[in-house]
Amino acid sequence: MYVCGMQILDGKKAAQTIKDHLKLNVAQAAIEGKKVPHLAAILVGTNGASETYVAAKVKACEEVGFKSTLIRLEDTISEMKLLEEISELNSDPDVDGILIQLPLPKHISDEEVINTIDPDKDVDGFHPASVGRMVQGLPTYIAATPYGIMLLLEHYKIDTKGKHAVVVGRSNIVGRPMSVLLSSNSNYGNCTVTICHSHTKDLKAFCLQADIIVAALGKPEFVTADMVKEGAVIVDVGITRVADATKKSGFKLKGDVHYESVAPKCSWITPVPGGVGPMTIAALLKNTYRACQMKN
Numbered sequence: 001m002y003v004c005g006m007q008i009l010d011g012k013k014a015a016q017t018i019k020d021h022l023k024l025n026v027a028q029a030a031i032e033g034k035k036v037p038h039l040a041a042i043l044v045g046t047n048g049a050s051e052t053y054v055a056a057k058v059k060a061c062e063e064v065g066f067k068s069t070l071i072r073l074e075d076t077i078s079e080m081k082l083l084e085e086i087s088e089l090n091s092d093p094d095v096d097g098i099l100i101q102l103p104l105p106k107h108i109s110d111e112e113v114i115n116t117i118d119p120d121k122d123v124d125g126f127h128p129a130s131v132g133r134m135v136q137g138l139p140t141y142i143a144a145t146p147y148g149i150m151l152l153l154e155h156y157k158i159d160t161k162g163k164h165a166v167v168v169g170r171s172n173i174v175g176r177p178m179s180v181l182l183s184s185n186s187n188y189g190n191c192t193v194t195i196c197h198s199h200t201k202d203l204k205a206f207c208l209q210a211d212i213i214v215a216a217l218g219k220p221e222f223v224t225a226d227m228v229k230e231g232a233v234i235v236d237v238g239i240t241r242v243a244d245a246t247k248k249s250g251f252k253l254k255g256d257v258h259y260e261s262v263a264p265k266c267s268w269i270t271p272v273p274g275g276v277g278p279m280t281i282a283a284l285l286k287n288t289y290r291a292c293q294m295k296n
C-alpha cells in the first residue's frame with residue numbers, strides 16, 4: 001500500500017514561476033534597448049475552444065511584456081491565402097514566433113500550413129525540422145504541451161530515471177513527442193517508455209505497470225483507479241468540454257483521468273484545469289523568448 005500521500009503537480013504555480021522569470025528578462029532587455037519578443041498568432045474561424053486558447057496565449061504574452069499580434073481569418077479562407085499570410089509573417093523581421101491555432105477548417109491541410117512556417121519562427125515546434133531535431137536531442141523548439149510537461153516534471157523534481165512511463169495517445173502534438181522526450185538521455189528523461197493508442201490491446205495491463213502515466217487521449221475520465229499502480233505519477237493532458245447546466249458557460253472541463261478516484265492512489269497528479277494547460281502556455285512563451293534571442 002502506498003502511504004506517502006498524494007501531492008499536486010500545480011501547473012498554475014510552476015507556470016507563474018516561469019512567467020515571472022521571463023517578465024524580468026524582458027524588462028531587463030527593454031531597459032538595455034533590446035528587442036521585446038513578438039508572437040504572431042493566426043486564428044481561423046470562430047471555434048469556441050480555439051478562441052479561448054488563443055485569448056489565453058495573447059493574455060500571457062501581455063503578462064510577461066511580449067508583443068503579440070492576433071490575426072483573425074474567416075473559416076472560408078483558401079489554403080493558398082492562409083499560406084500567403086504565413087509567408088508574410090515569415091518575412092516580417094519584427095515577428096519572432098508564429099503560432100497557427102489548430103484545428104484548421106477541413107479544406108486546409110495542417111501539414112501544408114505547418115511546413116510553410118519558417119522553422120526559425122516555429123514556436124509551436126510542429127515543423128518537421130523541429131521534430132527531427134528534437135528526436136536527435138538537438139536544441140530546437142519543442143511542441144508546447146510536451147515541453148510544458150517536461151518543465152513541470154523539472155519544477156517538482158520528479159525522478160524519471162529508469163522509471164516506466166506509459167503515454168496514452170500518439171498524436172504529433174502531444175503523445176508522440178512526449179514519448180520521445182521521456183525516453184531521451186537527458187534530465188527528466190531516461191524513462192522506459194510504452195506508447196499506447198486506440199489499437200493497444202489491454203491498455204489497463206500497461207497502465208498498471210506504469211510509474212508515470214501521461215494520459216493524452218481526449219476521452220474524459222477514461223483512466224480510472226483500477227488502471228493505476230499505487231504511488232504512480234499522473235499527468236493528465238486531456239481537456240474536454242462536458243455539458244453542465246449548472247455552469248454559466250454551459251460546460252465544465254474534464255481531464256482524461258478520473259481525478260477523484262485516481263488522486264488518492266498516486267504520488268503526484270496534475271489537476272484539470274490548472275495542470276498541463278498553464279504549462280503549455282508557459283512553454284510557448286519560453287519558445288518565443290528563445291526565438292527572439294536566437295534572431296537578435
Ligand code: NDP
Nearest residue numbers: 145169170171174197198216217218237238239276277280
Ligand atoms: P488526438 O485526438 O490527436 O489523439 C488522441 C490519441 O489518443 C490518438 O493517438 C488515439 O489513438 C489515442 N486514443 C484514442 N482513444 C483511445 C483509447 N480508447 N485507448 C487508447 N488510446 C486512445 O488528441 P491530442 O493528442 O491532440 O489531444 C489529446 C487530449 O489532450 C485532448 O483532450 C486535447 O484537448 C488535450 N490537449 C490538451 C492540451 C493542454 O494544453 N492541456 C494541449 C493539447 C491537447 P489512434 O492514434 O490510434 O487514433
